[in-house]
Amino acid sequence: MPVSDTVVRRLHEILLQVADIRGQIERAPKQIKASETKAQQARDSVAACKDAIKKSRMEADRKQLQQRQYEAKLYEWQGKLNGASNNREYQAVKDQLAADTQANSVLSDEIFEILESIDSLQSKLVGLEGELKTIEEDASKMQAKIRERVVLLHGELARFEGELKQAEGDLPEDFAAVYQPLVKTRGEESFAPLDDRSCGGCNTGLPPRVVDQLRQGHPIPCSSCGRWLYRPE
Numbered sequence: 001m002p003v004s005d006t007v008v009r010r011l012h013e014i015l016l017q018v019a020d021i022r023g024q025i026e027r028a029p030k031q032i033k034a035s036e037t038k039a040q041q042a043r044d045s046v047a048a049c050k051d052a053i054k055k056s057r058m059e060a061d062r063k064q065l066q067q068r069q070y071e072a073k074l075y076e077w078q079g080k081l082n083g084a085s086n087n088r089e090y091q092a093v094k095d096q097l098a099a100d101t102q103a104n105s106v107l108s109d110e111i112f113e114i115l116e117s118i119d120s121l122q123s124k125l126v127g128l129e130g131e132l133k134t135i136e137e138d139a140s141k142m143q144a145k146i147r148e149r150v151v152l153l154h155g156e157l158a159r160f161e162g163e164l165k166q167a168e169g170d171l172p173e174d175f176a177a178v179y180q181p182l183v184k185t186r187g188e189e190s191f192a193p194l195d196d197r198s199c200g201g202c203n204t205g206l207p208p209r210v211v212d213q214l215r216q217g218h219p220i221p222c223s224s225c226g227r228w229l230y231r232p233e
C-alpha cells in the first residue's frame, strides 16, 4: 500500500515541531548565559568606577599632604624674609618664596581638579549602580521565565515525540524502510511540500509527470535533493 500524502504531511508537521522545540530548549542555556554576562559587565563597570574614585581620593590625599608641606615651607620663607640681614639675602629668599607660592598655587589647582573629577565619578557611580540594579532584576526575571518555559517545552516535546512514534508505527512497511534511514540522517529535512511546480525544499523545478503525481496525492522523492515531496494542504 503506498503511503498517503496526509500521513507524510502530518509526519513532517510533527518532525518540524519536534525540531523547533528542541531548538528552543537548546537555546535556553545560551540566553541565560547572555543575561548573566550582561549583569557581570554591569557589575564590572560599577567596580571599575569605585576603583577610580578610590585612586583619585588617594591622589588628592597625597597632593593635600604635599600642600601642607609647602605651606609650612612658605611660612618658613616668610620668617627668613623678615630676618634677612642684607639685600642679596632678602632677594634670594623672596625669589624662593615666589617660586614656592607659584608651585603651591599649581598644586591647589590640581587638587581642585581631582576633587571635581571625584564628584563627577560619584554621580556616574550612582547611574551605574541604578543600571546594575535594573539589569540584575531583568536578568533574574528573564531567567525564571526561561526556566519555566523550558519545563513547558519538555512537556510539549514528550507529547510530540509520542505522536511521532505513533505516526511512525502506522507507516506502511515499504515506506517505513525508506523513512527510517532518511529521517535518521536528515530529520525534519526529510520532507518538503510541493511549492507550485517546484520542490519546497531545494526550489528545483519538477517535471510535469511528478507534479501530476503529487497533485493526485502520491508522495514522491525530489530527484534533486532527495526530500520526499507531498501536496500542501
Ligand SMILES: [Zn+2]
Pocket: 199, 200, 201, 202, 203, 204, 222, 223, 224, 225, 226, 227
Ligand atoms: Zn528538492
